[in-house]
Amino acid sequence: MVLTQSPPTRPLRADARRNREAIISAADDLFRTQGMSLQMDEVAQRAGLGVGTVYRHFPTKEALTVELVTYRSETVITQAEDALVTDAPAVAIRGFFHAMARLMSEDVGLRETFKMQSTADLQGESCAYFRQDLHERKLAIMQRAQRAGAVRGDLGVEDFDALMCGMGQAIVAGGRPELIADVILEGLRVPLGDGADSKGSDARRAGVDGA
């Protein structure tokens, strides 16, 4: 989970380890309700510590939030992988979207996690490996769903991520989570060529290839 250390890193002193955990836990609570606008002072206060201590463990605010973000990413993607092992792709994808919609509706941090993955942040070299790994796993999940015909083939991982982001935004903006998830899900399916369809799906099923 933690991929940020290269040097040997001798084990933390007992109190320091406790405090580190208190910091992460406090930060996580705040991240859930406030996202990136959480404040370092508040984290310290909630953890029952001084700000200095927080900065000892995490040199910048970004370093702290990367911890929270990577944890959420990891959780979410594992969940998706598990679902795909158990269920048929179409069912798994549906379950995944609805679960995400529900979680996002009560976790600002999770919404911002998706944003940060797509947008500028989280781009530090420290998490380059993590990002790469995540990308590959997402690709695998998506291609599996595409081969099964559950998701249109001209969708890239970037588009998929972007849609998850969009779903989060739509939910903050007051859309009903269930409905929003359904709309996007329906939209993800392979479009059927019918009336009122003048253009736009011309690159249909571009990226599908065998296992």
Add this chain to the structure above:
Amino acid sequence: MVLTQSPPTRPLRADARRNREAIISAADDLFRTQGMSLQMDEVAQRAGLGVGTVYRHFPTKEALTVELVTYRSETVITQAEDALVTDAPAVAIRGFFHAMARLMSEDVGLRETFKMQSTADLQGESCAYFRQDLHERKLAIMQRAQRAGAVRGDLGVEDFDALMCGMGQAIVAGGRPELIADVILEGLRVPLGDGADSKGSDARRAGVDGA
């Protein structure tokens, strides 16, 4: 367009009028590229004025941005209405979404306009009337599309707004505008009850009624 004045408001002095326009124009440029994070100092500089002047015309940053946001809202909704007069609903909606996607991809301010409409901001009493008007017009547009069977009936104006917001976010997050718009459009259609459809569309076509 400007609905913020109740008292008679004697006409501005010639130079003041020029400056006011310079301010709005400068602010609009910055809003297009930076959205709400535009800075008052920059606005002043770009307009070739001092900050004090900007604040003379717009007492707060919010007052300035409300001006920009209402202008964009008005433009967009008029465009949708016009399309619905000319074309068949399904075609009009499609054209509208693609136009929005394209515009949003190059106008941060437009994306944030949708956000602000749904979320907390823009809630001042000063634009209560404007908001009401906008809401009614959106409702009319949506219901027209629903009666024509181009859009699923269980969608509320809030959901529709939310999806526009989400589309914007998906585009910033790196999704291809054309594709994102297509996915949401497909998703908006009345879902056909077929396989892999376990639940979620049970409230189907709830809000449809005759003209």
Add this chain to the structure above:
DNA sequence: ATTATCTATAGATCTATAGATAATGC
């Protein structure tokens, strides 16, 4: 001795205002 923690505050970044100065237009 070494490692951690605390408090108080420097520094950066904005919005908004005050008070002195300049431009209009009756």
Add this chain to the structure above:
DNA sequence: ATTATCTATAGATCTATAGATAATGC
């Protein structure tokens, strides 16, 4: 005379650090 504009700065809000103090563990 009135209305508008300018510059310089107060005030709010954060992140991050410095230097003095306290807790661990060999």
